Amino acid sequence: MNTTTIKKTNFLGPLLFTIVILSLPSVVYAASETTVTNWYSTLPPVVAVIFAFITRKLLLSLGSAIALGSFLFALENSQGMVLVDTVTQAGGYLYNNITDTWNLKVLTFVVLILSMISVIIVAGGLKGIVQHLNQYIRSRRSAKMMTALCGLIVFIDDYANTMIVGSSMRSITDSYHVSREKLAFIVDATSAPVAGLAIVSTWIGFEVGLFGDVSQSLSLGKDGYSMFFDAFAFRFYCILMLIFVFINIYMGRDFGGMFAAEHRATTTGKLLADDANPQTSASFSLVKTEKNANITALTALIPFATLFIVLIFGLWFDGGGLTHFKESALTLFQLSAWHDIISHVKNSTTILLISALVGLITAIMLALLMAQVKFPFIFQAIKSGARSSLLPIMILLLAWSLKSVCDDLNTGEYLVDVLTPHLNPLWFPGLIFLVAAITAFGTGTSWGTMSILIPITIPVAYQLDGQTYGIVTMISLGAILDGAIFGDHCSPISDTTIMSSIASNCDHLHHVKTQIPYSLLVAFVALFFGYLPAAMGISPVISYVSAGFILAGFLYYFGKRNKLNLSQSKVNKST
Numbered sequence: 001m002n003t004t005t006i007k008k009t010n011f012l013g014p015l016l017f018t019i020v021i022l023s024l025p026s027v028v029y030a031a032s033e034t035t036v037t038n039w040y041s042t043l044p045p046v047v048a049v050i051f052a053f054i055t056r057k058l059l060l061s062l063g064s065a066i067a068l069g070s071f072l073f074a075l076e077n078s079q080g081m082v083l084v085d086t087v088t089q090a091g092g093y094l095y096n097n098i099t100d101t102w103n104l105k106v107l108t109f110v111v112l113i114l115s116m117i118s119v120i121i122v123a124g125g126l127k128g129i130v131q132h133l134n135q136y137i138r139s140r141r142s143a144k145m146m147t148a149l150c151g152l153i154v155f156i157d158d159y160a161n162t163m164i165v166g167s168s169m170r171s172i173t174d175s176y177h178v179s180r181e182k183l184a185f186i187v188d189a190t191s192a193p194v195a196g197l198a199i200v201s202t203w204i205g206f207e208v209g210l211f212g213d214v215s216q217s218l219s220l221g222k223d224g225y226s227m228f229f230d231a232f233a234f235r236f237y238c239i240l241m242l243i244f245v246f247i248n249i250y251m252g253r254d255f256g257g258m259f260a261a262e263h264r265a266t267t268t269g270k271l272l273a274d275d276a277n278p279q280t281s282a283s284f285s286l287v288k289t290e291k292n293a294n295i296t297a298l299t300a301l302i303p304f305a306t307l308f309i310v311l312i313f314g315l316w317f318d319g320g321g322l323t324h325f326k327e328s329a330l331t332l333f334q335l336s337a338w339h340d341i342i343s344h345v346k347n348s349t350t351i352l353l354i355s356a357l358v359g360l361i362t363a364i365m366l367a368l369l370m371a372q373v374k375f376p377f378i379f380q381a382i383k384s385g386a387r388s389s390l391l392p393i394m395i396l397l398l399a400w401s402l403k404s405v406c407d408d409l410n411t412g413e414y415l416v417d418v419l420t421p422h423l424n425p426l427w428f429p430g431l432i433f434l435v436a437a438i439t440a441f442g443t444g445t446s447w448g449t450m451s452i453l454i455p456i457t458i459p460v461a462y463q464l465d466g467q468t469y470g471i472v473t474m475i476s477l478g479a480i481l482d483g484a485i486f487g488d489h490c491s492p493i494s495d496t497t498i499m500s501s502i503a504s505n506c507d508h509l510h511h512v513k514t515q516i517p518y519s520l521l522v523a524f525v526a527l528f529f530g531y532l533p534a535a536m537g538i539s540p541v542i543s544y545v546s547a548g549f550i551l552a553g554f555l556y557y558f559g560k561r562n563k564l565n566l567s568q569s570k571v572n573k574s575t
Helices: 003-032 039-055 058-077 080-098 102-125 125-133 140-153 158-175 180-189 193-195 202-218 224-232 236-251 255-268 299-316 321-327 329-333 335-343 349-371 377-390 390-408 411-419 428-443 446-464 471-490 497-502 509-537 538-556
Strands: none
Touching: 003 140, 003 329, 003 411, 039 390, 039 428, 058 080, 080 102, 080 390, 080 411, 080 497, 102 125, 102 158, 102 299, 102 349, 102 377, 102 390, 102 497, 125 158, 125 299, 140 158, 140 180, 158 180, 158 193, 158 299, 158 497, 158 538, 180 428, 180 497, 180 509, 193 202, 193 236, 193 471, 202 224, 202 446, 224 471, 236 349, 236 471, 236 509, 236 538, 255 538, 299 321, 299 335, 299 349, 321 329, 321 335, 321 377, 349 377, 377 390, 377 428, 390 428, 390 497, 428 446, 428 471, 471 509, 497 509, 509 538
16 A cells, blocks of 8 residues: 555545534434434444444544534533533533542552552562463463463452453463453453352342342342342353353364454464554553562462452451351351342442552562562552553543443433334343343443343233243343343443453453454354243253354364464563
């Protein structure tokens, strides 16, 4: 391509982008007078997703979507000062989200956890883990398998899962030429599914609470936990995604963009594509182990373990564990007691924040005392970690603001109304799975999708069951939870997907593009070999067995094996 062509291409892209942005509101305004109410509420998330892939500028795409949504809201509610109200509304979205207590705690958690990881790197903790695990990791396969197993172990919270697993395993997978896209996929695929399935996690209280509310409204006489366990067998997408991850790692076969990423890493040693824009800043990527540090895995393992223990104890204490303990010390080992405790947790983000702070303090103390790193190096590491959080913070703020736009425009409710016109008991759970996926994809939130759909659609399932708590209702409960996670996996504006990119230091859009084909494959199998057969009365066991063979067969016939073609099977590289 010559210079003239490049200039024209670079000029046409922004020009078309600007034309579309400026013309959309006019089209919407004209159409909204005569078409279905609020059909245009889907435009902001659609614009965010499409423009993110076209322009590869995530901040610009999210900002444009928020501006468009603010314009549409002002158009509905303004008394004449549309442009002024648009600016005010957009600013209000950003202000409300940056001052929201829950959001602030999550953002502070990101800053603290990245600072902690930076200190651990400087102290040689991650290098010590690498040296220790290298005794058991002999190949690219075992490096990926260990990452997936760590994803299962850190089940208590999806945020903690992504940040701990992605950051601690990155240097190991790097040394075995595993692409960052593959690492991000493994981290993402074992975060929300594991947290969503775990009977003790920060998710369970939210899920059980929604189930309990709908049970009360329909007078089902069921508690939220029993409904959670009723739906567990029908969590086809989450369970099959975990099965797929291990099949994929064991077979060593990939397809689509993931094969290209893995082929690049195994043949050229490039862990990232040439045009990649990792979601943590260069300052984080350049953090190195201090040359005089006393290398030991304990400087990493102890802070991570401390974070995890504080998190578990905090959830136990906040959920009323002390009351249970006073009744009987054996409640510490009773699953039913933990069910009740976690369901009553009210301050999970505060506990997460405190855990990260304690983890950071522990990392600093160990860096000083055990690794014998001087404080100026530690202070510089903290600054590097904090600086590296600026980009993910901006992305998360814009993603949350876009969610607020969708809430005000009633995007979720509109999608439900449009996508569920034909109600058939056999097809209803599968349809709800798709509705949940589309809603989560458009809004970027699995929890928000669950909170929208469960109160709206479960009463419909109950009616289709003949006003009884039957099989359609139970499958629909699982379908909503899993559809929300599936949509979240595919959405570039999802906070958990963004955090997976951050933890893996991967280009976010590259992560999304390589993960979507895998998510679509698992969702297709879950739909046609899970939800639909289950609605016909076929045992879930048969579905899982057949689906597992289908996933393995697909990888065998359509996947390609990546073989390491570099001169060394392993390199000593830490990032």
